[in-house]
Amino acid sequence: MGYRYEVYLAGAEPAQNGCVNGAGEGSDIFPRSLLKQLDWADYADKFRPAITAEQPGDGLLVRPLQKEDYDKGFLQLLGQLTEVGDISREDFLKRYEAMTACPSTYYPVVVEDEVKGQVVGAATLVIEQKFIHHCAVRGRLEDVVVSDDYRGKQLGKLLIAVITLLAKRLHCYKITLDCKDVMIPFYSKMGYTNEAGRANYMTIRYD
Numbered sequence: 001m002g003y004r005y006e007v008y009l010a011g012a013e014p015a016q017n018g019c020v021n022g023a024g025e026g027s028d029i030f031p032r033s034l035l036k037q038l039d040w041a042d043y044a045d046k047f048r049p050a051i052t053a054e055q056p057g058d059g060l061l062v063r064p065l066q067k068e069d070y071d072k073g074f075l076q077l078l079g080q081l082t083e084v085g086d087i088s089r090e091d092f093l094k095r096y097e098a099m100t101a102c103p104s105t106y107y108p109v110v111v112e113d114e115v116k117g118q119v120v121g122a123a124t125l126v127i128e129q130k131f132i133h134h135c136a137v138r139g140r141l142e143d144v145v146v147s148d149d150y151r152g153k154q155l156g157k158l159l160i161a162v163i164t165l166l167a168k169r170l171h172c173y174k175i176t177l178d179c180k181d182v183m184i185p186f187y188s189k190m191g192y193t194n195e196a197g198r199a200n201y202m203t204i205r206y207d
């Protein structure tokens with residue numbers, strides 16, 4: 001099977017085997033225009049009432065992570081997912097810059113409550129470059145979290161849909177995730193499956 005690897009610059013023509021996240025609005029970590037290019041047709045029946053990345057609900061905005069999210073509760077939000085630690089602004093900005101220095105790799109998406117100026121949801125697409133499948137790329141869905149007060153409003157599903165569609169848009173040949181067993185029903189709702197014979201996830205922890 002032949003997978004063609006193309007990476008798209010912000011609103012520009014595809015650059016074959018190119019590798020640039022490109023500049024976005026403000027300090028967007030990747031071009032916001034990518035979020036406008038997603039094809040929601042497959043998700044039409046998943047959201048009631050209907051929502052998309054462009055219309056996530058009153059006062060809400062789906063956008064790429066920005067440097068300013070340090071002051072909008074992004075790290076505190078991640079703290080509802082797992083241990084984050086005491087991260088200084090300098091450390092946050094260094095990590096942000098390190099991510100932008102790896103072109104076409106990190107796509108953290110957030111949901112902001114624009115009324116409160118708070119980040120209330122987040123998920124990240126990580127793209128891995130491969131030699132296999134004709135130098136294909138694959139995606140990983142990472143760090144999905146919705147703030148306590150905003151759960152049950154379809155934002156978790158919305159973030160998963162955004163990341164999944166973004167991976168397709170960026171020509172990943174597949175996207176995978178790992179999660180606790182109790183979360184399997186949640187991700188199953190959005191089309192993720194345990195493939196027969198390869199549903200294992202193996203780990204060595206160093207911490």
Ligand SMILES: CC(=O)SCCNC(=O)CCNC(=O)[C@H](O)C(C)(C)COP(=O)(O)OP(=O)(O)OC[C@H]1O[C@@H](n2cnc3c(N)ncnc32)[C@H](O)[C@@H]1OP(=O)(O)O
Pocket residue numbers: 080081141142143144145146147150151152153154155156157158177178179180182183185186189
């Ligand atoms: C790859 C990873 O990152 S795994 C880590 C996942 N993240 C976490 O566990 C962090 C803590 N939890 C959370 O942040 C949130 O509870 C999330 C992200 C799991 C769900 O966010 P929400 O915005 O509440 O989910 P949303 O409102 O979109 O619910 C979608 C559907 O999943 C269902 N659902 C929500 N949470 C769960 C769950 N824990 N288990 C099973 N189903 C669930 C809902 O009932 C809803 O079903 P419906 O479509 O039939 O009505």
